[in-house]
Amino acid sequence: MAIQTSINGKAVALSAEPDTPLLWVIREELGLTGTKFGCGVAACGACTVHVDGEPTRSCSVPVSEVAGKSITTIEGLKSADGTLHAVQTAWIAAQVPQCGYCQSGQIMAAVALIEKTGRPSDAQIDAAMTNLCRCGTYPRIRKAIRAATGQAAVAVEGAA
Amino acid sequence: MADNTAIDSASEAPLKRKGVKRRAFLIGGVAVVGAGLFGISIADSNAAKDAKARIIGEGEHGFATWLKISEDDVITIYSPHTDIGQGSNTGLAQMLAEELDATWEQVRVVSAPAEPAFANVGLGRGFLADMTGQPAIINGIPQSFLSFIARQMNLQITGGSTALRFTGQITFQKVGAATRLALMETAAKRLNVPMDELTTQDSRVIHAKSSQSLRYGELAAEAATLSLDNEPKLKDPTQYRLIRQSMQRLDIPAKVDGSAQYGMDFAIPGMRVATIQAAPVRGGKLTSVDTAPALAIKGVEKVIKLDNAVAVVAKGYWPAISGLRALAPSFSDGGHADVSTASIFQAHDAIIAKGEADGEAGQGDVQAALGTKPIKAKYQVPFLHHAMMEPFALTAQYKDGKLDIWGGMQDPLATKMLAVEVSGLDADDVTFHPMIIGGSFGRRLPMYMEIVEQVTQLAMQLPYPVKLIWSREEEVAQGAYRPQSSAVLQAALTDKKRIAAYRNDYAQPESAEDETVFPYILPAVSRRHFAHVSNQQTGAWRSVNSTQQGFYNESFMDELAHAAGEDPVVFRRNHLTAGSRHLRVLDEAAARSGWGTPLPAGRGRGVALVESFKTIVAQVVEASVGEDGMPKVHKVTTVVDAGSIVNPDAAMAQIEGGTIMGLSSAIGEAITLEKGAVQQSNLSDYPLLNMAQAPLSQDIHFLNSGAPMGGIGEPGVPPAAPALANALFAAAGKRVRNLPILTQAKG
Numbered sequence: 089m090a091i092q093t094s095i096n097g098k099a100v101a102l103s104a105e106p107d108t109p110l111l112w113v114i115r116e117e118l119g120l121t122g123t124k125f126g127c128g129v130a131a132c133g134a135c136t137v138h139v140d141g142e143p144t145r146s147c148s149v150p151v152s153e154v155a156g157k158s159i160t161t162i163e164g165l166k167s168a169d170g171t172l173h174a175v176q177t178a179w180i181a182a183q184v185p186q187c188g189y190c191q192s193g194q195i196m197a198a199v200a201l202i203e204k205t206g207r208p209s210d211a212q213i214d215a216a217m218t219n220l221c222r223c224g225t226y227p228r229i230r231k232a233i234r235a236a237t238g239q240a241a242v243a244v245e246g247a248a
Numbered sequence: 249m250a251d252n253t254a255i256d257s258a259s260e261a262p263l264k265r266k267g268v269k270r271r272a273f274l275i276g277g278v279a280v281v282g283a284g285l286f287g288i289s290i291a292d293s294n295a296a297k298d299a300k301a302r303i304i305g306e307g308e309h310g311f312a313t314w315l316k317i318s319e320d321d322v323i324t325i326y327s328p329h330t331d332i333g334q335g336s337n338t339g340l341a342q343m344l345a346e347e348l349d350a351t352w353e354q355v356r357v358v359s360a361p362a363e364p365a366f367a368n369v370g371l372g373r374g375f376l377a378d379m380t381g382q383p384a385i386i387n388g389i390p391q392s393f394l395s396f397i398a399r400q401m402n403l404q405i406t407g408g409s410t411a412l413r414f415t416g417q418i419t420f421q422k423v424g425a426a427t428r429l430a431l432m433e434t435a436a437k438r439l440n441v442p443m444d445e446l447t448t449q450d451s452r453v454i455h456a457k458s459s460q461s462l463r464y465g466e467l468a469a470e471a472a473t474l475s476l477d478n479e480p481k482l483k484d485p486t487q488y489r490l491i492r493q494s495m496q497r498l499d500i501p502a503k504v505d506g507s508a509q510y511g512m513d514f515a516i517p518g519m520r521v522a523t524i525q526a527a528p529v530r531g532g533k534l535t536s537v538d539t540a541p542a543l544a545i546k547g548v549e550k551v552i553k554l555d556n557a558v559a560v561v562a563k564g565y566w567p568a569i570s571g572l573r574a575l576a577p578s579f580s581d582g583g584h585a586d587v588s589t590a591s592i593f594q595a596h597d598a599i600i601a602k603g604e605a606d607g608e609a610g611q612g613d614v615q616a617a618l619g620t621k622p623i624k625a626k627y628q629v630p631f632l633h634h635a636m637m638e639p640f641a642l643t644a645q646y647k648d649g650k651l652d653i654w655g656g657m658q659d660p661l662a663t664k665m666l667a668v669e670v671s672g673l674d675a676d677d678v679t680f681h682p683m684i685i686g687g688s689f690g691r692r693l694p695m696y697m698e699i700v701e702q703v704t705q706l707a708m709q710l711p712y713p714v715k716l717i718w719s720r721e722e723e724v725a726q727g728a729y730r731p732q733s734s735a736v737l738q739a740a741l742t743d744k745k746r747i748a749a750y751r752n753d754y755a756q757p758e759s760a761e762d763e764t765v766f767p768y769i770l771p772a773v774s775r776r777h778f779a780h781v782s783n784q785q786t787g788a789w790r791s792v793n794s795t796q797q798g799f800y801n802e803s804f805m806d807e808l809a810h811a812a813g814e815d816p817v818v819f820r821r822n823h824l825t826a827g828s829r830h831l832r833v834l835d836e837a838a839a840r841s842g843w844g845t846p847l848p849a850g851r852g853r854g855v856a857l858v859e860s861f862k863t864i865v866a867q868v869v870e871a872s873v874g875e876d877g878m879p880k881v882h883k884v885t886t887v888v889d890a891g892s893i894v895n896p897d898a899a900m901a902q903i904e905g906g907t908i909m910g911l912s913s914a915i916g917e918a919i920t921l922e923k924g925a926v927q928q929s930n931l932s933d934y935p936l937l938n939m940a941q942a943p944l945s946q947d948i949h950f951l952n953s954g955a956p957m958g959g960i961g962e963p964g965v966p967p968a969a970p971a972l973a974n975a976l977f978a979a980a981g982k983r984v985r986n987l988p989i990l991t992q993a994k995g
């Protein structure tokens with residue numbers, strides 16, 4: 089009955105009911121609370137994780153759909169020796185978070201974007217980074233993504 | 249099965265009163281004796297003992313409530329403020345560590361316990377100074393008396409952009425300076441040298457003459473026994489090495505790797521998860537509910553009826569919310585079924601037209617000067633939701649006669665006292681454990697957080713700990729909104745393009761007078777408040793009344809400039825005092841934004857100047873209207889005079905984010921009512937500005953005039969809406985008088 093999957097590189101057997109959203113399995117069954125609940129309807133992106141590398145809003149995916157897949161959460165971004173991912177380091181350097189609640193999801197979305205595009209343009213950032221932030225940290229998120237990909241901090245309007 | 253029955257608590261005695269109200273300071277009639285320290289008065293030795301017992305461990309030594317130094321030189325600061333992401337705890341630490349000459353890397357900040365011993369005396373003192381406008385009088389009030397008042401009020405609130413300007417300046421810098429003197433006094437005795445031969449640096453007292461030095465850690469035990477100087481001399485700002493530096497925020501590392509623990513994340517063994525639905529029409533009661541459909545869902549354990557709500561308790565959030573959705577509860581409407589957005593605006597129109605104001609301020613004979621044909625415009629703004637990203641979540645456990653509550657609140661001490669009141673327990677048996685907050689913007693004040701009462705009621709009748717989570721739907725439907733508000737503005741112009749008279753008649757629940765600063769010098773001005781209260785709960789929304797009043801006044805000033813045929817910056821300048829801070833801020837914003845220089849076709853610039861929380865902000869927005877009717881903000885230039893800034897980068901972040909919040913509310917946000925209930929359901933129909941819609945370019949500049957320090961968390965919000973509306977008028981010739989702008993575009 090258990091659903092077999094892999095979380096942050098470790099094989100796990102999940103006992104949750106199949107219709108339970110992945111978010112609540114991650115938070116309540118696995119105790120990985122870095123992935124956040126914000127809206128429950130995939131509108132805000134605070135619950136973003138990677139499912140087979142794809143940024144996924146885990147509040148709206150039943151756990152049964154991730155059987156056999158590989159899931160990465162914010163806790164799985166660091167390397168084995170505890171070194172932060174380059175995007176996390178860029179987030180600290182740009183002093184991005186304010187309340188911080190949406191930032192796990194923002195970082196997961198940004199990592200997926202960078203893995204896909206290498207050096208995302210401003211238009212690619214706009215298209216991919218649809219996660220909401222009520223504190224208004226968008227300028228710093230953009231700055232951190234650009235810094236993490238070796239681009240100048242200052243965006244130029246129309247250059248996208 | 250015994251576990252699976254519904255508990256009916258609807259018949260329990262209602263709460264004695266509804267939450268904790270904002271209380272006024274009462275000064276007369278209370279006798280307090282004894283000299284005071286910064287936190288706790290000597291006279292109140294019980295409170296002092298209590299504070300020490302709660303925070304001082306083996307090898308640690310406490311100073312003035314808020315500070316302890318360990319024998320291995322770790323400096324721990326207890327903050328009575330809630331750092332909601334505005335960086336206030338880092339700023340407070342900079343201020344204390346600056347005066348202490350502490351090694352920054354060894355400084356830690358933690359939340360002060362939610363106990364009366366840690367009531368915020370500096371904040372109380374700041375409020376008094378603000379209210380009376382006479383700091384000299386405040387300085388004459390004994391510190392012990394102020395600390396007594398702060399404890400009486402359970403004062404541990406974060407709001408009003410007060411952390412650094414009140415708590416920081418009034419308490420923390422002095423605690424740092426006085427502690428440094430005590431450490432030096434101890435060192436002088438130990439080294440047998442005069443105190444004036446000693447200096448301090450990097451958490452050491454240094455005697456250069458003899459090349460000796462002592463670590464703070466080895467002096468702390470003895471220094472902690474000395475009485476502290478209540479008015480120590482503070483550093484000259486030219487000596488600052490931490491204040492005015494962009495120190496990295498202490499809370500950020502835990503917010504990038506998922507390790508920060510918010511109230512939502514708390515868990516303890518045996519805990520169940522509950523979720524709740526209250527009457528959709530505020531003021532209504534729960535009349536009936538068939539609990540069976542919820543109880544049939546696997547994982548659901550109980551359905552609990554409260555006076556105006558139904559809660560489902562389950563093994564996890566998913567069964568809890570599934571159970572709640574399976575229910576079809578009936579609620580009464582409290583007699584509010586006829587309340588709607590339209591009915592509230594109609595009521596505003598009627599009371600303003602009637603002209604019987606509930607309060608008036610201003611000067612001059614406005615009525616006569618307005619004449620028979622004033623320029624007149626009506627403005628309307630909707631209820632706004634705080635929409636902080638972390639929905640409400642509190643965990644409570646009632647065990648062995650003691651109640652513990654965990655979560656994030658803007659006023660931990662008042663939260664505790666509310667739980668004391670709801671539970672009927674003694675204060676000693678109730679503990680609130682403050683956690684990190686996922687956004688607040690004024691929402692998480694216990695006076696309008698029913699969840700404190702709800703979770704207390706649940707925990708008191710459950711044999712296990714329970715985490716109560718509000719769904720986002722509940723969060724949107726049961727807010728403490730910025731009030732829906734209307735204003736009728738009138739003015740008359742002289743033939744010299746000057747305002748002869750200005751009237752602002754506004755309708756909303758409470759007066760905005762205490763917070764509104766109208767900077768223009770006019771011969772006759774009148775602000776009249778017309779009180780109208782609906783069934784909706786309204787509260788403080790980041791920058792409070794300054795958002796709607798800023799929108800009204802700065803939009804109308806723009807209308808008057810156009811009516812006078814004058815440039816909006818020039819027109820404002822002509823009504824400001826020469827040499828004033830306001831004028832300097834406005835001029836700087838105009839210069840930096842390239843005001844008056846050519847723009848691409850379809851673009852316009854708009855300006856707004858708003859003072860709030862003693863900080864003056866001028867903003868120029870450059871905007872156009874997209875083909876979809878969506879306003880596009882190309883560039884924002886902001887000039888801020890907050891007097892002085894403790895952490896420039898953190899302050900910059902507050903202005904950036906505040907501007908985006910102001911633009912977001914102006915463009916798309918509205919809570920609307922129909923049949924007494926909120927029509928919006930989630931963030932899907934309460935649109936927040938996203939990355940693509942936020943301005944790509946923000947130029948922010950701080951003037952640092954040296955005036956008394958103003959707030960920084962809120963003042964970035966108010967100018968954005970009027971500056972954008974004025975820019976859209978310049979771009980497209982259409983005046984925005986109703987927010988949000990998108991409703992107008994659609995209509």
